[in-house]
Amino acid sequence: MVTQSGKPAPDTTRRSERSRRAIYDAALALVAEVGYPRTTIEGIAARAGVGKQTIYRWWGSKADVLLEAFLDLSHQASREAGEDFxxxxxxxxxxxxxxxxxxxxxxxxxxxxxxxxxxxxxxxxxxxxxxxxxxxxxxxxxxxxxxxxxxxxxxxxxxxxxxxxxxxxxxxxxxxxxxxxxxxxxxxxxxxxxxxxxxxxxxxxx
Amino acid sequence: MVTQSGKPAPDTTRRSERSRRAIYDAALALVAEVGYPRTTIEGIAARAGVGKQTIYRWWGSKADVLLEAFLDLSHQASREAGEDFxxxxxxxxxxxxxxxxxxxxxxxxxxxxxxxxxxxxxxxxxxxxxxxxxxxxxxxxxxxxxxxxxxxxxxxxxxxxxxxxxxxxxxxxxxxxxxxxxxxxxxxxxxxxxxxxxxxxxxxxx
Amino acid sequence: MVTQSGKPAPDTTRRSERSRRAIYDAALALVAEVGYPRTTIEGIAARAGVGKQTIYRWWGSKADVLLEAFLDLSHQASREAGEDFxxxxxxxxxxxxxxxxxxxxxxxxxxxxxxxxxxxxxxxxxxxxxxxxxxxxxxxxxxxxxxxxxxxxxxxxxxxxxxxxxxxxxxxxxxxxxxxxxxxxxxxxxxxxxxxxxxxxxxxxx
Amino acid sequence: MVTQSGKPAPDTTRRSERSRRAIYDAALALVAEVGYPRTTIEGIAARAGVGKQTIYRWWGSKADVLLEAFLDLSHQASREAGEDFxxxxxxxxxxxxxxxxxxxxxxxxxxxxxxxxxxxxxxxxxxxxxxxxxxxxxxxxxxxxxxxxxxxxxxxxxxxxxxxxxxxxxxxxxxxxxxxxxxxxxxxxxxxxxxxxxxxxxxxxx
DNA sequence: CATTAAGCGAGACGGTACGTCCTGTCTTAAC
DNA sequence: GTTAAGACAGGACGTACCGTCTCGCTTAATG
Incomplete structure (x- = not known):
């Protein structure tokens, strides 16, 4: 659903799964530890051991990252919990x-x-x-x-x-x-x- | 209810009413125009024709300023509206x-x-x-x-x-x-x- | 030797000798302790227990204050030392x-x-x-x-x-x-x- | 001779030559125009079209910048002048x-x-x-x-x-x-x- | 099976805003 | 009228992040 911006859309097939996971984990951990406003893109990148550009390539904003990370967390939780939902x-x-x-x-x-x-x-x-x-x-x-x-x-x-x-x-x-x-x-x-x-x-x- | 902080606590009697009003107005206007996240203390100060320190002297954060500004706005509105509330x-x-x-x-x-x-x-x-x-x-x-x-x-x-x-x-x-x-x-x-x-x-x- | 500025020249006869001394002492002490660049007018005033305006009234700049303070110190030293000079x-x-x-x-x-x-x-x-x-x-x-x-x-x-x-x-x-x-x-x-x-x-x- | 500070020490090989030159020029020009005390890091950065951090990354103080700028100027002058030195x-x-x-x-x-x-x-x-x-x-x-x-x-x-x-x-x-x-x-x-x-x-x- | 092109980690860059400090002016109350 | 006190408009400080960019590197997939 990437709308046509000036940039050539990145190639999803080559995306690093390991980086994505690390970014989700770092984002959730940071929000829990220091709160949302003091969670920064640089902080997430550093904690995930990832370049900033890797975040900017795939997400549009801090909120975007967190939203996906949280969705992912919810899906995991659903899978674990089974019938409860x-x-x-x-x-x-x-x-x-x-x-x-x-x-x-x-x-x-x-x-x-x-x-x-x-x-x-x-x-x-x-x-x-x-x-x-x-x-x-x-x-x-x-x-x-x-x-x-x-x-x-x-x-x-x-x-x-x-x-x-x-x-x-x-x-x-x-x-x-x-x-x-x-x-x-x-x-x-x-x-x-x-x-x-x-x-x-x-x-x-x- | 002023908790004892490190600072000597400013003298309320000398406070500039004109500055307070200007800060309220600037804060509300900026939030309306550019949104809360892009409303900055510097922006409020500049628009109000006020030094940044005057804001930091009396308020602890952007949220503080806006809360008071909005309270003030509400009180004004109540006063104008009379029975409506x-x-x-x-x-x-x-x-x-x-x-x-x-x-x-x-x-x-x-x-x-x-x-x-x-x-x-x-x-x-x-x-x-x-x-x-x-x-x-x-x-x-x-x-x-x-x-x-x-x-x-x-x-x-x-x-x-x-x-x-x-x-x-x-x-x-x-x-x-x-x-x-x-x-x-x-x-x-x-x-x-x-x-x-x-x-x-x-x-x-x- | 105050040249005619816009301000009405202050009345020298009413000047507080005690403040002058305190300012000299504070200025010299601060320069010795923290160095000249980190010696500030506010710091001198605070240390001397004096209002800032008292300094601005009688001196034109930090250098001015220090120059007089140092002159004063030299005169004192001469007086103490007698023939040595x-x-x-x-x-x-x-x-x-x-x-x-x-x-x-x-x-x-x-x-x-x-x-x-x-x-x-x-x-x-x-x-x-x-x-x-x-x-x-x-x-x-x-x-x-x-x-x-x-x-x-x-x-x-x-x-x-x-x-x-x-x-x-x-x-x-x-x-x-x-x-x-x-x-x-x-x-x-x-x-x-x-x-x-x-x-x-x-x-x-x- | 880089002493171990808290910071990770910037990567010299990636340094922008263009920025360095612009900073030297701006620093020398400002000192000549408004004098040393009124030459500010912000002023140099603005005039050089450079972020402040770029100055703080490579130099420790205003004096540092000017010293290097002046050294550079001297070397240039020597090179131009040939035998004169x-x-x-x-x-x-x-x-x-x-x-x-x-x-x-x-x-x-x-x-x-x-x-x-x-x-x-x-x-x-x-x-x-x-x-x-x-x-x-x-x-x-x-x-x-x-x-x-x-x-x-x-x-x-x-x-x-x-x-x-x-x-x-x-x-x-x-x-x-x-x-x-x-x-x-x-x-x-x-x-x-x-x-x-x-x-x-x-x-x-x- | 090398070539090549993308994603990647890293981080320098031009900027903006932060919150602090100080400047020099002005106002107030005490003496 | 000077004084101590300190609020004020202004502006620079040095720091932290922003979002962009460029650098070598690894890693597929292709010619």
Whole structure:
């Protein structure tokens, strides 16, 4: 998807896999250690034992590198975790969503994920392009799972049919996201459970 | 609450009001024009016709400057707007909250506010200290208004008494905030109205 | 000797003697401790417990301050030393001049004098005005003593009458000065004695 | 002779010759135009169209830059001038030295040389390291020429054999240097001729 | 099977901004 | 009216990174 710039596009087949990995590792490590603003391209290159040009050849910006590194990390994690990234369907919507949200709470407080995802979220707030990629590449797949589960619940008569699942899911996701992003309140299992109870009360038919 | 640093702490009584104003104006203008990352302390100083040291004397960072500038802007706006910053109480909770959310939508898309508040929100995501100040100084007062209005609704029997207003308000605020911050969806009056309908359905007694 | 500038000349009668002394002391101490380039007006003021403006009111530059401070120091030294600052006339010109040059060697290596006089000499090299004041106020009186002593020697028939004493004295003074200023060679009693022997051999009648 | 500093020592083979030249030119031009103290590293960099870091990478200080620039200028001048930088030997010592000193007078008053050499001399007075480099790299070669010529004169019986040429040459050089450096008197052909006459009278055998 | 062209590590380069220090002017309150 | 104190506009310092560039080197793939 390289748009035609002035430069002759680099030859992907000759790309050094070893360098790419080293760059991902260095980027994630640095963001975790010193924070995003003090993570520099030079620092990543030095830590990865790589020339700066190798970074500039393949990525357009620090955010780009981190986004890919984080995507890679997420894919690895998915592969390791197996089933965990789907929403269960026990028949009881409340139980199922509570379980998923508890897993989300765990992930949001996992130090391995926290620094880079905060960094990317922040960059995305201010840089629309990064924001949209963060959204489509990282969040969207998860959101779709909620949509699917809510549709199933509608078919089962547990959620009113006129409800738009795409909006309903925000009642579970957004309050948690905001507390995490903006320090508007503490995050806990108790909190997410309450969220689900309040929200489902409104979504269920009378 | 000035913590004892190494420096002798400047004399506030001698501070130049004219410089402060010029710095606020320059900071807000630059963020609007070139974006937060390309807004520099040197740029602010130059535009304000002020020495860099005058900025460093009174603020600790670019984020600090912008936070105060934005607070100042908000206070000005409040003063101009008068009554607009309270939640009306017509007796109909849905109507009242819809009105406030529509005003919020307007503000979030007002170019005068958008750039600086995005910048601050982003900084706050990554810098906890800024995040907490953004929260307590800018958002908290507004949130309290929601709490008050929801309490009144509880007394009027329109909201179930066991609901925690502090959590309930997030159903109105957070989805909108997330769409705005993370480009997770479009923002419109229709959307916020739907939000209120879905949420109140769950909050109201059966 | 304040030339008419735009400013109303300050009132000398109200000048604080205590401040002047403190400034001299601070200036000399700082030059000795950290060297001339790292001696600053602010540093002098702080060390002297004096406002910066007090320095700017009475002196035009750092060099000015130091020049006066050093003059003051020299006058003090003269007063303490009494007779030492005249050239003796024992009748033997060589002996007399050797004695004076040995005293000069001592002074040039006295750490109390070395730092400020090097500083002033250096400033004078590059700043003609300072150079001329250094010359007329500090060196000239001493040079005149040489002229007087050489004239006496001419009257006594120990120096050829056609010799210009003003030039002759440079054979004693300049080589020593250059070695000191420019590190062109070591300084010792033996060296100055040799200088006198070589030079007088040429100045004396055959 | 690179001492082990903390920095990794730049790669000399990759050094930009074009930048070095531009820096020399800018430094000499600025010193001539605005004087040494108002010549800044930033100014040199800007005028040379060079990044500041390029200066800091290769030189340790403003004095360092100027010293090398001046050395380079001198070498250029030597190359252009050819024979002019040796002391002639016509058999008549007085004539030969007078000629050289007249050339020196010319150089000391050549505006191309005056500003930078004053600046370096001044810096050398106050900064021993610079002083010694100024001495060894710029003055020493010329001084050696005097030593050689005086030795030849001793062999020819024109100078007493017990005279140390290294001290004798100071009678020609130092008075002139001091007048130039410290404004202790005017500089002219007549003056240097007199110097030679007075001095040789003492150096010659009876 | 050499040739050649790309990616690579390294790092010098022209720049911009940083945060600190100092300049010389100006203002305030104390004496 | 001088003084101590210190805020101010300005500007240079020396450092850290930016993104571009050029250098030899390794490493496929091709002629």
């Amino acid at each position: 789907v929403i269960p369907d026990t028949g009881d919507l409340a139980t199922d969503i509570k379980a998923v949200l508890r897993a989300t709470v765990d992930q949001l407080t996992d130090p391995r994920f926290e620094a880079p995802s905060r960094a990317l979220a922040a960059e995305g707030v201010v840089n629309e392009e990064v924001g949209r990629r963060f959204m489509t590449q990282l969040m969207e797949p998860s959101l779709q799972l909620y949509v699917d589960r809510l549709r199933a619940a509608q078919r089962a008569g547990q959620v009113r049919p006129e409800i738009d699942p795409r909006i309903a899911l925000e009642f579970f996701i957004s309050p948690l996201a905001q507390r995490w992003l903006q320090y508007t309140g503490p995050i806990s299992y108790e909190y997410t459970d309450t969220l689900v109870d309040y929200a489902l009360y409104g979504l269920a038919p009378r | 309270v939640i009306p109480d017509t007796g109909d909770l849905a109507t009242d909250i819809k009105a406030v959310l529509r005003a919020t939508v307007d503000q979030l898309t007002d170019p005068r506010f958008e750039a600086p508040s995005r910048a601050l929100a982003a900084e706050g995501v990554v810098n906890e200290e800024v995040g907490r100040r953004f929260m307590t100084q800018l958002m908290e007062p507004s949130l309290q208004l929601y709490v008050d209005r929801l309490r009144a609704a509880q007394r009027a029997g329109q909201v179930r008494p066991e609901i925690d207003p502090r959590i309930a308000l997030e159903f109105f605020i957070s989805p909108l905030a997330q769409r705005w911050l993370q480009y997770t969806g479009p923002i419109s009056y229709e959307y916020t109205d739907t939000l209120v309908d879905y949420a109140l359905y769950g909050l109201a007694p059966r | 005249v050239i003796p006339d024992t009748g033997d010109l060589a002996t007399d001049i050797k004695a004076v040059l040995r005293a000069t060697v001592d002074q040039l290596t006295d750490p109390r004098f070395e730092a400020p006089s090097r500083a002033l000499a250096a400033e004078g090299v590059v700043n003609e005005e300072v150079g001329r004041r250094f010359m007329t106020q500090l060196m000239e009186p001493s040079l005149q003593l040489y002229v007087d002593r050489l004239r006496a020697a001419q009257r006594a028939g120990q120096v050829r009458p056609e010799i210009d004493p003003r030039i002759a004295l440079e054979f004693f003074i300049s080589p020593l000065a250059q070695r000191w200023l420019q590190y062109t060679g070591p300084i010792s009693y033996e060296y100055t004695d040799t200088l006198v022997d070589y030079a007088l051999y040429g100045l004396a009648p055959r | 040796v002391i002639p030997d016509t058999g008549d010592l007085a004539t030969d030295i007078k000629a050289v000193l007249r050339a020196t007078v010319d150089q000391l008053t050549d505006p191309r040389f005056e500003a930078p050499s004053r600046a370096l001399a001044a810096e050398g007075v106050v900064n021993e390291e610079v002083g010694r480099r100024f001495m060894t790299q710029l003055m020493e070669p010329s001084l050696q020429l005097y030593v050689d010529r005086l030795r030849a004169a001793q062999r020819a019986g024109q100078v007493r054999p017990e005279i140390d040429p290294r001290i004798a040459l100071e009678f020609f050089i130092s008075p002139l240097a001091q007048r130039w450096l410290q404004y202790t008197g005017p500089i002219s052909y007549e003056y240097t001729d007199t110097l030679v006459d007075y001095a040789l009278y003492g150096l010659a055998p009876r």
